[in-house]
Amino acid sequence: MNKTLIELEDIHFRYEQRIVLENIHLKVQEGEFWALIGPNGSGKSTLINIILGLLKPNHGTVKLFGEDIEHFHKRELIGYVSQKSNSFNSGFPATVLEVVRSGLTRKKGLLKRFTKADEQIAMDALKTVKMDAFSGKNIGELSGGQQQRVFIARALAGKPKLLVMDEPTVGIDQQNVASFYTMLNELNREYGIAILLVTHEIDLVTELASHVACLNRSIHFHGVQADYERMGDEAISKWYGHPVRRLHQSEGGTSE
Numbered sequence: 001m002n003k004t005l006i007e008l009e010d011i012h013f014r015y016e017q018r019i020v021l022e023n024i025h026l027k028v029q030e031g032e033f034w035a036l037i038g039p040n041g042s043g044k045s046t047l048i049n050i051i052l053g054l055l056k057p058n059h060g061t062v063k064l065f066g067e068d069i070e071h072f073h074k075r076e077l078i079g080y081v082s083q084k085s086n087s088f089n090s091g092f093p094a095t096v097l098e099v100v101r102s103g104l105t106r107k108k109g110l111l112k113r114f115t116k117a118d119e120q121i122a123m124d125a126l127k128t129v130k131m132d133a134f135s136g137k138n139i140g141e142l143s144g145g146q147q148q149r150v151f152i153a154r155a156l157a158g159k160p161k162l163l164v165m166d167e168p169t170v171g172i173d174q175q176n177v178a179s180f181y182t183m184l185n186e187l188n189r190e191y192g193i194a195i196l197l198v199t200h201e202i203d204l205v206t207e208l209a210s211h212v213a214c215l216n217r218s219i220h221f222h223g224v225q226a227d228y229e230r231m232g233d234e235a236i237s238k239w240y241g242h243p244v245r246r247l248h249q250s251e252g253g254t255s256e
Helices: 044-051 096-108 116-128 144-156 174-191 202-206 225-230 233-240
Strands: 004-015 018-029 033-037 059-064 078-081 162-166 194-198 211-216 218-224
Touching: 004 044, 018 044, 018 194, 018 211, 018 218, 033 044, 033 174, 033 202, 044 059, 044 162, 044 194, 078 144, 096 116, 096 144, 116 144, 144 162, 144 174, 162 174, 174 194, 174 202, 202 225, 211 225, 211 233, 218 225
Parallel strands: 033 194, 033 211, 078 162, 162 194
Antiparallel strands: 004 018, 004 059, 211 218
């Protein structure tokens, strides 16, 4: 039986008087690839921050790897990749290898020196995302898509069981978005890493994800990808609050 990595029960959250999330129930299990979709302002980033322990819900319980979040201390089991444009200064004077190696700090502690073994772990993570050839380059020299692969390698260096990503394709040119998601699919299928991905790229990612959750204050649908594909565009447009037309593989292109 697969282990439950994230379990949300009756989550409610508000900013002052504005309700952001209500009645949220969600489970993410080992090996699953979840796409969390929804319109702007639907509460997706707030929900991610609750899962990461950065925000506390007004009501409900959060469990990580079977433990209440307040008692969960194995943070290295969770890798997090945010929107690059909001989280990193591209002019930072560090090589790709140094950036990835810094992902081991949480395990080692801030004052411990890096070893040859640590360098090998970082290089292995770079190989996983096909960026080992760039290990000596300055991070600022890379394209947006290449940088995000490096940030994923940084998360992978800690050998997580779960990757949480909040719209990681922001700042990546459209030509490289599809290959980026294909890489995530390979991480999920070949390495067994569970993924929870917030995205606006409905068509691309839902063809790769095993499960889909549609959030707009409440979760209006959550289930396997095949059931999501059977839902009509009219129902999805109602959840989004504006017309949405999904394009399927035979049609090509993107949604809306």
